[in-house]
Amino acid sequence: MKPTTYAILGQLAFRPWAAYELVKEMRRNFHYFYPRAESGLYAELKKLDQLGLARSESQTKGKKDRLVYTITEEGRKVLRDWLNTEPSSFHLEFDGLLRLFLSRFGGPGVVQNALIKTRLDSEELLELAQKVGREYLTGIAPAQSEIVLRACVFDFLVHYALLYKDWAIKTETYLARASQLKQEDSIELAKDSIRTTMKKFGMEGAQLGYNPTPPPPSRGL
Amino acid sequence: MKPTTYAILGQLAFRPWAAYELVKEMRRNFHYFYPRAESGLYAELKKLDQLGLARSESQTKGKKDRLVYTITEEGRKVLRDWLNTEPSSFHLEFDGLLRLFLSRFGGPGVVQNALIKTRLDSEELLELAQKVGREYLTGIAPAQSEIVLRACVFDFLVHYALLYKDWAIKTETYLARASQLKQEDSIELAKDSIRTTMKKFGMEGAQLGYNPTPPPPSRGL
DNA sequence: GGACACATGTAACGGGTTACATGATTTC
């Protein structure tokens, strides 16, 4: 019983699904916070059947047979038990940030690349979120009756996407600025940035290393 | 050559490290956006040596020998090449959100559990971030000279942590409120939430499904 | 001198992905 199993079982708990539809729905629902390769899902469904947690029934649609899976009582019980289990922590892998971190060992395009990729991906997510949001508002979403819970997921996902987008944009600006400064000034800029973030969120220590009277930048004349 | 390899190689590019220190530093640096089991890192170091991307030299500290790894020219080249490669997308696994999504199939504590766990984890990250931030501001951070780039990472991580914390808190409130409403009202609440989020971020379609004159809640008398 | 954290691994296991395979169905 691996986590993936429960994700599928959970999706099955809403209603019976034909394999393909189930897979598509899971992509739509989980892709951004619980991504799994589609091939794995088909395999997992077979196993659920073998274990007696779901039953498959062949239905004819058009000329092709398709397997429709239904959760069993046993399946519901297993799912319920898992849900009463301790959740594990969120877990992120952010390649772009790693590259930024190491960017001084690469060519000049590394940072740009990482930030652009981040922005594009976040925008893709935002598109999707927008589409889904509209569906719920117009009442045509496939899981309309689940709207109360789904609104939480929606909310998370939108803010999550915006985190990346905003970060990518502001970081681009920040690094562009920093690259035009003398080293010591760029260091001050960095400290300012850290200080600002800390202050913004009420973290203690934000006043550290503060230069009380920064010499005004001498402009000509 | 897997991503982990490059992460280590990258860390090695800053300076030579004794295995243990390297592992600790990587934990500190990458744990929240590129987590890897420590045992794997030791194994990976050996492989870097075999491949000629790093060289290990035994040094004596106290009475015990420790291997100190240094990146080679070849290693730097490999790292550089990788950095010029396309980054992959960010990739999140958020068990808590999955559980929230499926919470109606579990007992009553599921949602609470998921939200509490989320908040605790986010607070842990915030603690760490605060500590690191202070180190940079006071100038005692181990990679002080990297401050310009690290400030970006810091910024991301703080906002990332706050995303979870804020979300957990507001979701708790939202769901508590929703659970006290009649079903139709909770649906309106959900739609409002979706609408608000969409509007807040300038997404089109936020006006959909809007009930122009919601009947004022009738209060007694 | 017993306990506990430090420091470094290794062997086995397992979950998940990649890449491919195959028929059916629609499209032009």
Place this chain on the structure above:
DNA sequence: GAAATCATGTAACCCGTTACATGTGTCC
């Protein structure tokens, strides 16, 4: 009727984790 897309898998592989194993400083 050729090409593309739908629908469903499967077999191989690989990356990473878990769970241990072992010696060594260090603290009371």
